[in-house]
Amino acid sequence: MKKLSYLLCALLLVGCKDASQDNGKLNVVTTTTMITDMVGAIGGDAINLQGLMGSGVDPHLYKPSEGDVSKLQDADVIFYNGLHLEGKLVDIFEKMEARDKNAIAVSDAIDKSTLIGSEYFASNYDPHVWFDTDYWISMSRLVAQELTAADPENKETYEQNLANYISSIEELAVELKQIIDDLPAEKRILVTAHDAFNYYGRKFGFEVVGLQGLSTATEAGVQDVQNITQFIIENDIKAVFVESSVPRRTVEALQAAVRAQDREVEIGGELYSDALGSAGTAEGTYVGMYKHNVNTIVNALK
Missing domain, CATH: 3.40.50.1980 (Nitrogenase molybdenum iron protein domain)
Incomplete structure (x- = not known):
């Protein structure tokens, strides 16, 4: 540097x-x-x-x-x-x-x-x-x-x-509001790889939980995984999400930790957080990225 x-x-x-x-x-x-x-x-x-x-x-x-x-x-x-x-x-x-x-x-x-x-x-x-x-x-x-x-x-x-x-x-x-209106308020809990969705949560009424905090420079620890595992079980959350710019392993470890408690949580899909999708695709634009994210979230949590 x-x-x-x-x-x-x-x-x-x-x-x-x-x-x-x-x-x-x-x-x-x-x-x-x-x-x-x-x-x-x-x-x-x-x-x-x-x-x-x-x-x-x-x-x-x-x-x-x-x-x-x-x-x-x-x-x-x-x-x-x-x-x-x-x-x-x-x-x-x-x-x-x-x-x-x-x-x-x-x-x-x-x-x-x-x-x-x-x-x-x-x-x-x-x-x-x-x-x-x-x-x-x-x-x-x-x-x-x-x-x-x-x-x-x-x-x-x-x-x-x-x-x-x-x-x-x-x-x-x-x-986006029309799509999200189909999801009951009690199901609007978003668990992702890192805490990139707080502005989305504030705008559309979601509780947002990220494994790695706001920056991916900080690694999620064992205690973080254990705490969110209990949160998922207590709130009967059906799906958690990986992100395109963050390795999947932490979310997969979270899924395994929930399974170890004799419960199941699905990986609801991949979200675009800190980067858009590939150039030339719908997700490669801001509008397309946001539509993809909301449809993925709502479909998985419903």
């Missing part, structure tokens, strides 16, 4: 490329797949977009390569989550901001007093804010604003794309 930070400092001294390089489009770099989807929808064909993280990548543990540093150096605008989600990249972004590099934390669009607190992150907040659709709309507006500031000639394109994207999120929120 020190080597990368040193390399970044050296690269920044060379100076930034302007927006007229290559094909004349704005060069934009994003971190997580969710942000890449958002920026791609708003920027459209007006930008050159590169996302650092792919499907199934855990941003909590992601370590930047020298190639990533080069992408960041060549960018005109960088969008990242903030709130210490991208823990290994924090030092790099702070150094870039200190040198007036245009690195934007999309979570800056959110009123911090409304966030869920967390002792696991230096920001003191739960960073999984994309599971609140209202937050996602606010962050989308910030993205459009920053793209327009960097590239005012394409203002109308960014504004129209933003309007379309917000419309899709608003329609999504309505559809």
